[in-house]
Amino acid sequence: MLSARKWLLSIASAALLVSATPAVDDRRSSAAAACARVGTKQELSPAFAGSVQYEHDISHWSNASSLPSLCSVQPDSPQEIQQLFSIIKATRTPWAVKGLGHCNNNNMSSTYGLQIDMSQFSQIALSEDKKSLKVGTGLNWGQVYGYLAPHGLIVVGGRSPTVGAAGLLLSSGYAWLTNEYGFAIDNTLSADIVLPNGTFTTVSENHGADIFRALQGGLNNFGIVTSLTLKTFPIGQVWGGSLQVTGDLTAMIDATVEYSAKPSVPQATLAVEFLAVNGTATGLIIMFYDGPTPPPGLFDAFVNLPNATGSVKTQSFIDFVQAGEVAAAPNNRATWYSAPILNWTREIIEYIGEQAVETSIKVAQQSKSGTLVSGNIEPFGTQAYSFSRGSAWPHDTAHPYNTFNGLVMWTDPQDDKILFDLTIEYHTKIWQKAIELGISRPKGEVFFPPNYSQGITPVEQIYGPNLGWLRTLKKKIDPWNLISLTGGFKI
Structure with missing residues (x-):
């Protein structure tokens, strides 16, 4: 718990920040009142810029998704959250709630006002x-x-x-x-x-x-x-792993087309990515099967690629998941955008690879710090949509759209707008091409998954x-x- 003197000094410092940055005055003035009220609650302890807790609370996997809140707080009970809603109601402050911060947009799980971090809810x-x-x-x-x-x-x-x-x-x-x-x-x-x-x-x-x-x-x-x-x-034991493909990616594309045309096997999942840097693309293939051994022929075309390296094996599920984790750099900035795809035809797969390369060239030409462009292909089967219970996000067997997901990574905050714009351009080209090929539909006829979408996406x-x-x-x-x-x- 901050002492009364410490949090009053923190609020005073925040007031100076407000006066120094008129563009955010409206957002921060109400936030200052909210942070002051949080500081008067014995159960709550606000954190401010410069503290370890504050830096943790506002942090995101992509630094481009973080905003400098006026203060942050880690409630540890529903009753404390009720108090926070009471404060938000009284002050009308901007606020945000964050779990682990794997969001691709700022002002979603981040804010200039009161940041609520859910770390204490770890039961x-x-x-x-x-x-x-x-x-x-x-x-x-x-x-x-x-x-x-x-x-x-x-x-x-x-x-x-x-x-x-x-x-x-x-x-x-x-x-x-x-x-x-x-x-x-x-x-x-x-x-x-x-x-x-x-x-x-x-x-x-x-x-x-x-x-x-x-x-x-x-x-x-x-x-x-x-x-x-x-x-x-x-x-039980599962089978899977990842392969990295260098050089000519034609055989990888052939294998992806072949796999996507087969009847879906419920226990199997595949992800294929084009990874492009400054005009050169490599491939990443991740295979998963819920069982110790996949059916013969299911993944053979990938496993037998002559220009692939990596490891696929029988292992525990948690070992499989952890083996695929790549730590983000401390200065990582990234964003992504999806496009609905009904069928993974050769034309759309090749076009995604071409656009990943083209976008990576634009990133190198227009930004100072662009590091990677990826294009992700995920061929889920129709049966995956049969479990829907009428949720807020529409997904059902009548519209079993998979998703292309295009991601761009960089490090310099000054490149944010350029690379957000290039991500949207990249997405738009893929979606329009899919519509031309008859494997997607225009706005109003398909619905984007919320966690794969840019903040500009209309809620409709x-x-x-x-x-x-x-x-x-x-x-x-x-x-x-x-x-x-x-x-x-x-x-």
């Missing part, structure tokens, strides 16, 4: 019958998988161990097990949430079903989620026909419109 508990797992929204997937490993169980969760549980479970949730069990949002059983009106409740299909549905892709539009309960599934393009009931529900539980004070895809 995890397996039910007595071992059919469900309760996870706090401050956990990452490595912690979740590590907890479950001794029990021979798994949940549908993130493909990277450092991705946070909260963001994935409230957005869409592409997973290594999606072909087999659906998206992560399809496998939640309940959620504990503090609503903007101050109510703390547990919602499920049997209680608060409308809120429960809204949380399946609704992100931060309905309150602050403290924990979620997930279905568990048995898991994410929630589509569900916007009506989502907006009605939001007005009901947020009569003071506190959610409008945080960023994101506002309904």
Whole structure:
């Protein structure tokens, strides 16, 4: 707990910052009042610029997603979150809530105002019958998988161990097990949430079903989620790994086209990436099979590529996930954008590779610090969409769109606008080409996954026909419109 003298001095310093930067005056003046009120609460301890906690609380996997909040706080109970909503209501301050910070846009889980960090919500508990797992929204997937490993169980969760549980479970949730069990949002059983009106409740299909549905892709539009309960599934040894391909990528493209044309195997998942730097592309192939050995012929064309190096083997699930993790540089900045793809034809795969290379040349020419452009191909089967329960984000077997995901990385903040713009241009070319090829649809007919989308994406393009009931529900539980004070895809 900061002493009264320390937090008053911090507020005074913040006031000087406000007067020195008129462009952010409106956002920071109300935030100063909010931070002062947080400092008067014995249960809460605000952190300010220069402290270790503050730097942790505002940090993101991509530094381009971070904003310098006026103060930050780590609540550790629903009651403390209720106090924070009371402060936000009284001061009308901008605010944001962050799990682990794997967001690709600023002003979504970051803010110039009051930053709320969920690190203290790190509880995890397996039910007595071992059919469900309760996870706090401050956990990452490595912690979740590590907890479950001794029990021979798994949940549908993130493909990277450092991705946070909260963001994935409230957005869409592409997973290594999606072909087999659906998206992560399809496998939640309940959620504990503090609503903007101050109510703390547990919602499920049997209680608060409308809120429960809204949380399946609704992100931060309905309150602050403290924990979620997930279905568990048995898991044993799995097969998989990654291969790096250099030189001519024709054979990799051939193998991807061949794989995508086969009937989908629910236990299998594939990701193929073009990685381009200054006009030169290499390939990355990640294969996964839920079992010790994949069916003959399923992945053979990839494993037998003569210009590939790497390792695929039988191993535990957690070893597979951890082997694929690549630590981001401390100064990493990145963003990405998706495009809906119905079928992975040769034409679209080759075009993605061409555009990754072309974009990497533009990055080298127009920026000072661009490091990488990637184009990701993820051929999920139609059955992956059969688990949908009518969630906020529309996804079903009538529209089983996969997603191309284009990512750009750099290091210098001065390059932010240039590289965000190039990412959007890259995405737009892929989407338009897919529409020309008849394997995508124009705006209003396909809906983008929220965690793969740029902040400029119209909310109608994410929630589509569900916007009506989502907006009605939001007005009901947020009569003071506190959610409008945080960023994101506002309904």
